[in-house]
Amino acid sequence: MSEQNVVDVTIIGGGPVGLFAAFYAGLRGISCRIVDALPQLGGQLMALYPEKYVFDVGGLPRILAKDLALNMIEQGTQFGPEVVLEAEVRRVEPAEDGVFRLVTARGDFPTRTVVVTAGKGALNPRVLECPGWDEHRPDGGVHTHVRQPEDLRGKRVLIVGGGDSAVDWVLGLNGIAREVTLIHRRPEFRAHKATVAQMWAAVERGEVRVRTPYETRAVVGEGGCVSGAVIFNNETGQEETLAVDAIVALLGFKPDLGPIAQWGLHLEKNSIHVSQLMETNVPGIWAAGDVVHYPGKLELIATGYGEAAIAVNNAVHYLNPKARVAPGHSTNLKIFKQDDE
Numbered sequence: 129m130s131e132q133n134v135v136d137v138t139i140i141g142g143g144p145v146g147l148f149a150a151f152y153a154g155l156r157g158i159s160c161r162i163v164d165a166l167p168q169l170g171g172q173l174m175a176l177y178p179e180k181y182v183f184d185v186g187g188l189p190r191i192l193a194k195d196l197a198l199n200m201i202e203q204g205t206q207f208g209p210e211v212v213l214e215a216e217v218r219r220v221e222p223a224e225d226g227v228f229r230l231v232t233a234r235g236d237f238p239t240r241t242v243v244v245t246a247g248k249g250a251l252n253p254r255v256l257e258c259p260g261w262d263e264h265r266p267d268g269g270v271h272t273h274v275r276q277p278e279d280l281r282g283k284r285v286l287i288v289g290g291g292d293s294a295v296d297w298v299l300g301l302n303g304i305a306r307e308v309t310l311i312h313r314r315p316e317f318r319a320h321k322a323t324v325a326q327m328w329a330a331v332e333r334g335e336v337r338v339r340t341p342y343e344t345r346a347v348v349g350e351g352g353c354v355s356g357a358v359i360f361n362n363e364t365g366q367e368e369t370l371a372v373d374a375i376v377a378l379l380g381f382k383p384d385l386g387p388i389a390q391w392g393l394h395l396e397k398n399s400i401h402v403s404q405l406m407e408t409n410v411p412g413i414w415a416a417g418d419v420v421h422y423p424g425k426l427e428l429i430a431t432g433y434g435e436a437a438i439a440v441n442n443a444v445h446y447l448n449p450k451a452r453v454a455p456g457h458s459t460n461l462k463i464f465k466q467d468d469e
């Protein structure tokens with residue numbers, strides 16, 4: 129990958145708090161890059177509970193988590209920050225000549241300051257913990273997400289899971305895959321009622337198959353390619369082998385602070401210890417949101433917004449000591465236009 133340009137601030141983690149930090153970076157006129165390990169922005173809201181309603185964000189009496197995330201993405205990217213996805217930051221190399229270097233598998237990203245908004249750490253997709261899974265790769269038929277439905281055209285697909293993603297992809301692959309079978313370890317699904325109803329309607333029409341309470345015992349393959357899955361009924365123990373070409377495990381995510389623990393930041397309770405200015409122990413690095421700890425910390429979106437504003441406005445002052453920390457009121461800023469102007 130070619131050498132990247134140096135930005136004023138890099139936000140590590142594009143969840144709601146990181147997106148609000150990116151908004152403030154734009155409002156203050158500093159250049160910004162958001163780096164996230166996941167293929168999409170939105171953090172926990174998109175990855176863990178897109179179909180749940182959130183009731184405790186100021187000014188929004190009730191909003192679906194995915195809609196809140198979409199609003200955050202619109203607000204957080206309006207000033208054009210560079211967005212780098214599927215890039216877990218593995219190391220933060222100490223500043224040389226005032227520039228940190230963030231090391232990812234997609235290249236190194238230089239930056240003058242860092243705001244860590246990494247939530248509970250990289251949300252790693254859960255995999256099937258059964259023989260045969262680790263021996264296969266996505267090109268051999270095991271997946272933890274569907275990148276392109278077309279990749280599964282004409283295949284016999286087994287989906288494992290009981291949440292929104294699993295039910296959505298049963299419907300999304302219906303008519304594209306040759307066969308779609310869903311197994312879930314419980315008869316109840318933790319997904320949006322309307323899509324569960326659509327799934328059962330597709331079962332009634334004989335378009336897809338749903339088996340509960342079933343789990344996977346083994347992934348079967350030949351020459352690195354999946355050829356089947358051994359599944360079992362967890363009440364009766366009855367076992368059978370399904371002939372499938374692809375297995376998609378949609379089992380949610382496993383939070384893991386992972387590499388962040390090795391960056392030389394003071395940790396407390398498995399979180400980054402910050403001052404009331406959201407400073408870490410490393411000058412030039414701030415943190416906000418679920419990833420931080422201080423006395424009285426509440427792990428809420430609302431709290432994270434305030435922390436993000438404090439972190440970025442202090443980073444602005446650090447970059448340019450003549451710049452005030454206080455951003456002013458958005459109602460009065462020239463960067464925004466009021467409708468009647």
Ligand SMILES: Cc1cc2nc3c(=O)[nH]c(=O)nc-3n(C[C@H](O)[C@H](O)[C@H](O)COP(=O)(O)OP(=O)(O)OC[C@H]3O[C@@H](n4cnc5c(N)ncnc54)[C@H](O)[C@@H]3O)c2cc1C
Nearest residue numbers: 141143144145164165171172217246247249250417418429
């Ligand atoms: C089921 C559920 C319901 C909830 N309901 C509510 C609610 O009603 N109200 C409320 O206020 N809160 C709620 N929360 C909590 C809320 O979602 C979190 O407080 C919020 O998501 C924290 O935002 P964040 O931006 O700090 O972190 P996250 O949303 O966790 O985002 C962090 C991002 O950082 C990325 N990342 C982590 N490590 C790295 C790395 N090394 N490199 C690159 N990227 C990295 C992750 O991939 C992720 O996208 C709920 C949480 C759950 C699980």
